Amino acid sequence: MIGRAGAASEGIVSFQRLERRPMERPGEVLETVPGLIVTQHSGAGKANQYFLRGFNLDHGTDFSGSLDGVPLNLPTHAHGQGYLDLNFIIPELIERIEYRKGPYRADDGDFSSAGSSRIEYSRMLAHPLLSLSVGEDGWQRGLVAGTPAMASGNLLYALEWTHNDGPWTLPEDYGRLNGVLRFANGTATNGWTLGALAYQSKWNATDQVPLRAIESGLIPRFGNIDPTDGGDTARSIVSGTWARGDESGQTRASAWWQRYRLNLFSNFTYDTDPVHGDQIEQAEQRESWGGAASRSLPGALMGRAVVTTFGIQLRQDRLRPVGLYLTTARERYATVREDEVTQTTGGLYAESTLRWSARLRATAGLRLDTLRYDVTSDTPANSGRGDSGLLSPKLGAVYAAGPRTELYANYGEGFHSNDARGATTTVNPDPRDPGYGAAVDPVTPLVRSKGAELGLRTEPAPRWRTTLALWRLDLASELLFLGDAGTTEPSRPSRRTGVEWTNFWSPARGWAVDADLAWSRARFTDPDPAGDYIPGSIERTASAGLSWQARTDRFAELRLRYFGPRPLIEDDSVRSPSSTLVNLRLGWKPQPRILVALDVLNLLNRDVSDIDYYYESQLPGESAPVADIHTHPAIPRTLRLTLQLLL
Numbered sequence: 001m002i003g004r005a006g007a008a009s010e011g012i013v014s015f016q017r018l019e020r021r022p023m024e025r026p027g028e029v030l031e032t033v034p035g036l037i038v039t040q041h042s043g044a045g046k047a048n049q050y051f052l053r054g055f056n057l058d059h060g061t062d063f064s065g066s067l068d069g070v071p072l073n074l075p076t077h078a079h080g081q082g083y084l085d086l087n088f089i090i091p092e093l094i095e096r097i098e099y100r101k102g103p104y105r106a107d108d109g110d111f112s113s114a115g116s117s118r119i120e121y122s123r124m125l126a127h128p129l130l131s132l133s134v135g136e137d138g139w140q141r142g143l144v145a146g147t148p149a150m151a152s153g154n155l156l157y158a159l160e161w162t163h164n165d166g167p168w169t170l171p172e173d174y175g176r177l178n179g180v181l182r183f184a185n186g187t188a189t190n191g192w193t194l195g196a197l198a199y200q201s202k203w204n205a206t207d208q209v210p211l212r213a214i215e216s217g218l219i220p221r222f223g224n225i226d227p228t229d230g231g232d233t234a235r236s237i238v239s240g241t242w243a244r245g246d247e248s249g250q251t252r253a254s255a256w257w258q259r260y261r262l263n264l265f266s267n268f269t270y271d272t273d274p275v276h277g278d279q280i281e282q283a284e285q286r287e288s289w290g291g292a293a294s295r296s297l298p299g300a301l302m303g304r305a306v307v308t309t310f311g312i313q314l315r316q317d318r319l320r321p322v323g324l325y326l327t328t329a330r331e332r333y334a335t336v337r338e339d340e341v342t343q344t345t346g347g348l349y350a351e352s353t354l355r356w357s358a359r360l361r362a363t364a365g366l367r368l369d370t371l372r373y374d375v376t377s378d379t380p381a382n383s384g385r386g387d388s389g390l391l392s393p394k395l396g397a398v399y400a401a402g403p404r405t406e407l408y409a410n411y412g413e414g415f416h417s418n419d420a421r422g423a424t425t426t427v428n429p430d431p432r433d434p435g436y437g438a439a440v441d442p443v444t445p446l447v448r449s450k451g452a453e454l455g456l457r458t459e460p461a462p463r464w465r466t467t468l469a470l471w472r473l474d475l476a477s478e479l480l481f482l483g484d485a486g487t488t489e490p491s492r493p494s495r496r497t498g499v500e501w502t503n504f505w506s507p508a509r510g511w512a513v514d515a516d517l518a519w520s521r522a523r524f525t526d527p528d529p530a531g532d533y534i535p536g537s538i539e540r541t542a543s544a545g546l547s548w549q550a551r552t553d554r555f556a557e558l559r560l561r562y563f564g565p566r567p568l569i570e571d572d573s574v575r576s577p578s579s580t581l582v583n584l585r586l587g588w589k590p591q592p593r594i595l596v597a598l599d600v601l602n603l604l605n606r607d608v609s610d611i612d613y614y615y616e617s618q619l620p621g622e623s624a625p626v627a628d629i630h631t632h633p634a635i636p637r638t639l640r641l642t643l644q645l646l647l
Helices: 015-019 026-032 211-215 420-424
Strands: 011-014 037-039 049-052 063-067 094-101 115-121 129-135 140-146 153-164 174-186 191-204 230-246 249-266 280-301 304-328 331-355 360-377 384-402 405-417 446-461 464-475 479-482 487-490 494-505 511-524 540-550 554-563 579-591 594-601 609-617 626-633 638-646
Touching: 011 015, 015 026, 015 094, 026 037, 026 094, 037 554, 211 626, 280 331, 331 420, 360 420, 384 420, 384 446
Parallel strands: 063 115
Antiparallel strands: 011 094, 037 049, 094 115, 129 140, 129 638, 140 153, 153 174, 174 191, 191 230, 230 249, 249 280, 280 304, 304 331, 331 360, 360 384, 384 405, 405 446, 446 464, 464 494, 479 487, 494 511, 511 540, 540 554, 554 579, 579 594, 594 638, 609 626
């Protein structure tokens, strides 16, 4: 990245980093981003939980993701704003992941304040492959994929099927069916693609459970309170990209269409309603479309080389409908709210990189974002329409202190959008709330963030690459998870500061060591008697790996992930314990085109949690709600065996 990166905290992950990595879930491909934790608090078909730079990002909020130019975060979502479901990603198809942190680049828009990732599928696989996996707790997976030559390009095809019960007392019965078909012509800079994917899954869910229920013996460690929790979801995408580049510049364009469905049944508080129970259904049907175009032009300014990029991005989401319902055993008995929403977002940006000298280059950018929304609610007082806009400047400078050392300084402003329903709500629609029917204040549609970073990237010794970043990020309004509603809600302004240190070292032929360490401090900046700690804000993370390759027939990778303690309440009186997991992958090729791999997840069989929350719930038999830690345990030691044939 020396000579190319605009910040110390951006980078590229190649497919070689992924193919030997032991992973429990598809979303863990993003744990290759230094400092990012990917976990889960519910069924495997639900979007992962993400932690980065002092954030509990819930299911997305301030971290954006895309696949082959298609934005994957879902605004005004039934469960959580910016919902980022990566369960349809097929790791074997990934060619590269480009990641950034902070709001420093002009082409990053909504949900990118903490960071962003761009996943790209391969234009050509080395070989067609057939992969079959079996494992403990009902784990089964099959994958067939290839990229045969066709006409003037290559056709990428893949079909994946997965089933898993997990260690849960209630078998998860998770089923996933996933297909990809895409034609690619030329290269990423001079070529085009046209493709489609389809995905569906269903599952039973063991959500987070109160610690008191486990400690009292009411349920076992992998037990549940409501056995009817779970969900089903489906997603289909059609997309295309086009690129042309020559000495006059680079032009890129993309377009996409998406259909999405979710029915999610959750019970976070259990029995505060002794008649019906507390289960809710969050459901939506969405159709969205969008596209982007950019033009990069080389030129000169004051006799110095400059490259200027102009871009436009457009997106529309139509939800028909999106709703929150009260249910018992997945049967609806009341509607909290049901809305039809149309929202359109647009972004215009310009960014110039000027090479002042052989050692110094600087970047300046400006981005304009607009949002228009139209909400038709079953409560007429909560219907409405409106618009909002935001201008965001971006600045960066890179100084080459030596042939293998660069220094970085960055500043940028960004934003996240709030749920469009919150921007039009004037009356509390929730019959479970004591304030039902009372007037409420609408939320701000677009919330500004401001970030800054100083960084270093260097190679202090042969085969050792290291980066260091000191950063700060301010948000005008925090998004926090609400246990009783199962969604996120705008809160007070906040400030985060931190340090990240990333290393890669190859001590000898066939050996590689990587180590990523991150420290952060997150606080609300508005005074409040409740306290200034941000619940769920991560303070320390560490990831380390040791990999070994013996010529071409054997390999091993051992990975450690440390997920540090977090405050669970604003006064820091209740904290989540840390968790450390070690995973192992062993591989052997008895023949050049046959691979046998063994994954050992949670190698040390640690009794740790995937995630913890603190809120009130009421178990059957309790007379009133009780504040408690609610935990979702990590799976025990689990073995999975894979046979892969390269055809």
